[in-house]
Amino acid sequence: MNLDIDRVFQALGDPTRRAILDCLSLGPQSVSRLAEPLGVTITAIGQHLQVLEETGFVRTDKVGRVRSCRLESAGFKAVEQWATEHRTAWERRLDTLGRLLVEDTD
Amino acid sequence: MNLDIDRVFQALGDPTRRAILDCLSLGPQSVSRLAEPLGVTITAIGQHLQVLEETGFVRTDKVGRVRSCRLESAGFKAVEQWATEHRTAWERRLDTLGRLLVEDTD
DNA sequence: CATTAAGTGAAGTCGTGGCTTCAGTATCTA
């Protein structure tokens, strides 16, 4: 199950979606509980949750009429994998530059 | 110099922009050299480069009529920082779930 | 100096994304 890295980053590019993740980092929540503090419709949350599920950040589980949402690690791992894969190229590049220039890291 | 994390992730959410970063990981390039393999206009590349500069992924330097582009680390570091900041919350959550049933935790 | 090359700026097109409303469908509760 290979995640689309485009969609993974796009998912994180939305503040409402990151807010959902922050809420869920405190513990599982229902859809309507997520909607309350975020100032958007339940429908909107539902749509965001679909994106977050498809990108491996959230897993949901409907019990009765309530959908319970919790964090999942796949999306997060995809980000970390991208980071580690690119860190080397980055550092090699910046390394090379470091020999030619003064090393000014901010 | 705090980067907007929204824009950082949005920047990475575009395949053309990630392709630009991949090209630059092989070494500095001019705008037109970047445009060649990517099948878009020089203008489009210019617009992407503006985004990548604002999000700390690229630094450019115009010499004569040629703009030379190379990788920068700030954007990359912002991603890694976000990852490390959230890894703990993620792991704690997934940990806790291991011991509990899914239940209302309020 | 004239011509070509490299890039910029402004404007417009087109598709997508985030959001809403509204009309359902289950499910729980009095």
Add this chain to the structure above:
DNA sequence: TAGATACTGAAGCCACGACTTCACTTAATG
């Protein structure tokens, strides 16, 4: 069983983003 609760699906609105074209500026080159 009636009514409230928790969502879901479809449709539409609107803004923004990726891209183009075209006109332009600036720089290298014969």
